[in-house]
Amino acid sequence: MSEQRDGEEIHHGDTEARKGRPWGVVFRIGEKTLQWGRHSCLLGEAALTKSMEGFRGRLVGETDRNVCPTVQRASRLPASPCLRASVVSLLLLGLIMGCSPTQPTTSPAPAMTHEEEHGILPHKPHNFAKAVSEVQRRGRELLNSGTRSDAALSEWFDIIGWLPELAGDTELKRADWDKVARVTTQLESWSAAWRDPAGNNALPTVDQLEPLLSELQSTLSQLPPGQRSITPRSHPQSHTESEGHSRD
Amino acid sequence: MTEAILWGALLRVVQSSLQAAPFILTGLIITGMLHRLMGHNQTKWMFGSNTIASLFQSWVIGMLLPGCSLGVIPIVKQLRRSGIAIGTIFAFALSSPLFDPLSMLYGLTLSKPMTIMAFATFSLVVVTVAGGLFDKWYPDTEVVIEEPPQTPPGYKRIIAAFVVMCRETVSGTAGLIAAGLLGVGLLSTVLPPASLQKTMAHDNPWSPLLMTAIAVPAYATPMTAMGQLGSMFQHGNSIGAAFILLTLGAGMNLGLLLWMAIYYGWKKTLAWMGLMLAVVIVISYGIERPLYPKGIEAANHTHAFDIYCQPFPHEGPPTGGYPATIWNRIKLETQPHEKYGAMAIGALALVGLVLKALDRRWVIETWLNQLPEPSAQLGTKWDIILPGWTLAAAGFLVIIATSVTGCFVYYPAPEETLEEMGRVATVEAFAAAYTGEKEHALHWIPICEGWNRRLQVGTYLRHWTLSDYHRMKARVFRDKLELLEHMVEGDDPPEEIKRQVLICKEAFGRLSLAFREEL
Numbered sequence: 172m173s174e175q176r177d178g179e180e181i182h183h184g185d186t187e188a189r190k191g192r193p194w195g196v197v198f199r200i201g202e203k204t205l206q207w208g209r210h211s212c213l214l215g216e217a218a219l220t221k222s223m224e225g226f227r228g229r230l231v232g233e234t235d236r237n238v239c240p241t242v243q244r245a246s247r248l249p250a251s252p253c254l255r256a257s258v259v260s261l262l263l264l265g266l267i268m269g270c271s272p273t274q275p276t277t278s279p280a281p282a283m284t285h286e287e288e289h290g291i292l293p294h295k296p297h298n299f300a301k302a303v304s305e306v307q308r309r310g311r312e313l314l315n316s317g318t319r320s321d322a323a324l325s326e327w328f329d330i331i332g333w334l335p336e337l338a339g340d341t342e343l344k345r346a347d348w349d350k351v352a353r354v355t356t357q358l359e360s361w362s363a364a365w366r367d368p369a370g371n372n373a374l375p376t377v378d379q380l381e382p383l384l385s386e387l388q389s390t391l392s393q394l395p396p397g398q399r400s401i402t403p404r405s406h407p408q409s410h411t412e413s414e415g416h417s418r419d
Numbered sequence: 420m421t422e423a424i425l426w427g428a429l430l431r432v433v434q435s436s437l438q439a440a441p442f443i444l445t446g447l448i449i450t451g452m453l454h455r456l457m458g459h460n461q462t463k464w465m466f467g468s469n470t471i472a473s474l475f476q477s478w479v480i481g482m483l484l485p486g487c488s489l490g491v492i493p494i495v496k497q498l499r500r501s502g503i504a505i506g507t508i509f510a511f512a513l514s515s516p517l518f519d520p521l522s523m524l525y526g527l528t529l530s531k532p533m534t535i536m537a538f539a540t541f542s543l544v545v546v547t548v549a550g551g552l553f554d555k556w557y558p559d560t561e562v563v564i565e566e567p568p569q570t571p572p573g574y575k576r577i578i579a580a581f582v583v584m585c586r587e588t589v590s591g592t593a594g595l596i597a598a599g600l601l602g603v604g605l606l607s608t609v610l611p612p613a614s615l616q617k618t619m620a621h622d623n624p625w626s627p628l629l630m631t632a633i634a635v636p637a638y639a640t641p642m643t644a645m646g647q648l649g650s651m652f653q654h655g656n657s658i659g660a661a662f663i664l665l666t667l668g669a670g671m672n673l674g675l676l677l678w679m680a681i682y683y684g685w686k687k688t689l690a691w692m693g694l695m696l697a698v699v700i701v702i703s704y705g706i707e708r709p710l711y712p713k714g715i716e717a718a719n720h721t722h723a724f725d726i727y728c729q730p731f732p733h734e735g736p737p738t739g740g741y742p743a744t745i746w747n748r749i750k751l752e753t754q755p756h757e758k759y760g761a762m763a764i765g766a767l768a769l770v771g772l773v774l775k776a777l778d779r780r781w782v783i784e785t786w787l788n789q790l791p792e793p794s795a796q797l798g799t800k801w802d803i804i805l806p807g808w809t810l811a812a813a814g815f816l817v818i819i820a821t822s823v824t825g826c827f828v829y830y831p832a833p834e835e836t837l838e839e840m841g842r843v844a845t846v847e848a849f850a851a852a853y854t855g856e857k858e859h860a861l862h863w864i865p866i867c868e869g870w871n872r873r874l875q876v877g878t879y880l881r882h883w884t885l886s887d888y889h890r891m892k893a894r895v896f897r898d899k900l901e902l903l904e905h906m907v908e909g910d911d912p913p914e915e916i917k918r919q920v921l922i923c924k925e926a927f928g929r930l931s932l933a934f935r936e937e938l
Contacts, residue, residue, distance in 0.1 A: 292716070342929065
């Protein structure tokens with residue numbers, strides 16, 4: 172069951188008792204799923220702060236015998252606003268330790284890959300050569316494009332931010348790596364006006380971009396041929412004992 | 420399942436005992452010096468008492484002396500005997516385990532050393548605010564205990580300090596340390612294996628509070644806490660939780676709380692805890708956003724807190740059984756300084772027990788405190804009688820100098836570290852991962868990660884700088900190792916693991932080249 176209140180859709184009545192727990196309630200506020208259960212409580216902030224009365228009515232009216240004792244105590248709150256505020260504050264503090272967000276019960280999240288677990292985003296280039304190519308392509312596109320979406324800008328700043336890391340994963344010597352780090356900083360300054368249009372940053376121009384892209388391109392020429400390719404290496408080298416993995 | 424939990428708790432307690440051993444030994448040495456060389460008056464002068472200045476003094480002394488939250492237990496007992504107020508005692512007890520030269524160096528080479536400096540400053544705020552308020556509310560916590568007779572100068576004075584160490588080892592101090600270790604065991608029983616891997620996220624407002632619940636019973640040496648902090652920064656975890664881990668995880672344990680409850684009562688203990696927790700939690704929420712490192716790709720997991728959880732999965736006993744596995748892990752993980760520390764404490768306890776047994780017939784202190792014949796007091800002009808505090812000050816300087824020297828031993832020169840990594844650690848880790856020896860790989864990969872950190876600190880220690888280039892090479896290797904660890908842990912297809920091994924090997928080659936040829 173659901174109802175519309177203050178612009179938020181609140182579903183309630185999915186008691187945890189139906190799923191075999193002694194008590195607990197699942198709320199959905201907007202897109203968030205909030206679970207209030209024995210070990211995992213999450214407060215519907217709006218529900219608690221906007222109207223304790225409304226909150227109480229919902230909980231008790233629908234699922235009184237399944238609601239946790241703390242909530243039942245809350246439903247018998249005193250009428251005095253000050254006292255009520257105090258009790259609500261104490262209630263909040265008491266509940267803090269057991270609170271945690273839960274996944275929506277209807278559509279469990281798919282298992283994460285190791286890359287996702289490490290925060291590796293899908294638009295992260297797989298090597299330095301690919302990153303340089305992406306910076307060249309995206310930099311020119313963004314410069315020539317009339318409208319720049321937030322997503323495109325976010326990815327642009329991500330990719331230039333990854334340049335030093337990806338360069339660190341190559342055979343580049345220190346002087347060349349330092350050059351990449353410097354160009355990264357310059358590219359960030361060059362495109363800063365896109366991120367913060369209201370700031371004092373100068374608008375990016377092609378005259379400034381091309382020398383930076385050329386510098387990046389020149390670092391690529393310092394790499395061995397195998398690392399200049401933008402395609403990932405598909406198969407590892409064969410492993411032999413002579414490679415030094417033997418523990419003998 | 421119960422068997423796994425109980426054996427796991429035993430392993431955690433033994434691991435913590437061994438990690439704590441060198442620090443407990445240092446704490447006993449400091450106690451012996453304070454007791455027999457400094458005396459009550461000089462100790463009180465050095466630490467101060469019941470003033471804001473004394474809180475700062477104690478904080479500075481705590482920062483200089485190496486220690487851990489278990490190692491400070493004999494010291495805080497001695498400080499109480501010297502008539503020092505509880506706020507001042509806790510200023511020392513909280514700050515001593517947070518930093519020492521080893522961990523400070525480690526912290527300074529993390530990607531954001533300013534955060535570590537900020538943490539150190541905030542720890543001063545915690546002890547000043549909490550200690551100041553507590554001393555104001557309870558100004559009567561200075562006790563007057565009669566000082567035992569002084570030991571006359573000479574070798575007997577040194578023996579007297581040694582006797583104090585031995586007696587402390589078999590006194591209530593042992594019980595309090597055991598209580599601290601019990602907290603570690605109990606904590607592991609309630610936390611299922613790897614249950615904290617997806618906690619402590621920066622965007623989870625409950626992270627600092629969850630960390631508070633874990634950190635009070637937990638035990639971490641300064642180095643362990645600093646390593647965990649590094650991992651938290653690297654994984655984009657909550658900065659507030661990291662601060663709580665350092666302040667309470669490294670600085671507090673159940674033994675210290677029990678000591679306070681025994682000597683000052685539960686009311687004062689709860690008041691102190693409430694005050695301190697309030698200050699620490701407020702600071703942790705205050706620093707969450709300002710100190711959060713920029714440009715971090717927040718990972719969804721971390722292994723930093725696995726050491727607080729149950730070590731054994733519930734599926735069934737490990738190959739060879741629990742006792743054999745525990746013994747193997749202790750043998751593999753224990754470092755030489757921990758082994759020798761534990762052996763020294765064992766020897767002290769043995770002498771302490773013998774002295775206790777002898778007490779019925781002969782009390783050694785009576786002999787030690789006997790004044791020498793007047794003729795024997797006359798020495799040559801070179802035989803200068805130094806006051807006890809001079810000897811104690813020299814002793815403290817030796818302890819600080821030893822810990823600084825220890826830094827050079829613990830963090831070898833880059834060439835030596837690379838040699839160690841290339842000859843043993845990476846070979847073991849990569850070969851095990853390549854051939855599918857999961858347990859062996861999961862043992863050696865963290866060791867490689869540890870050496871990777873030591874490589875950076877060792878370089879910093881000798882060159883007083885570490886370039887962004889070298890940091891990046893180390894970071895790339897670390898990230899690849901960590902991915903390999905998770906692939907092994909997650910039983911990924913062998914071909915993918917083999918591919919990752921080769922990628923790691925390449926990254927190590929580049930790391931090695933950068934540190935050998937381009938420093």
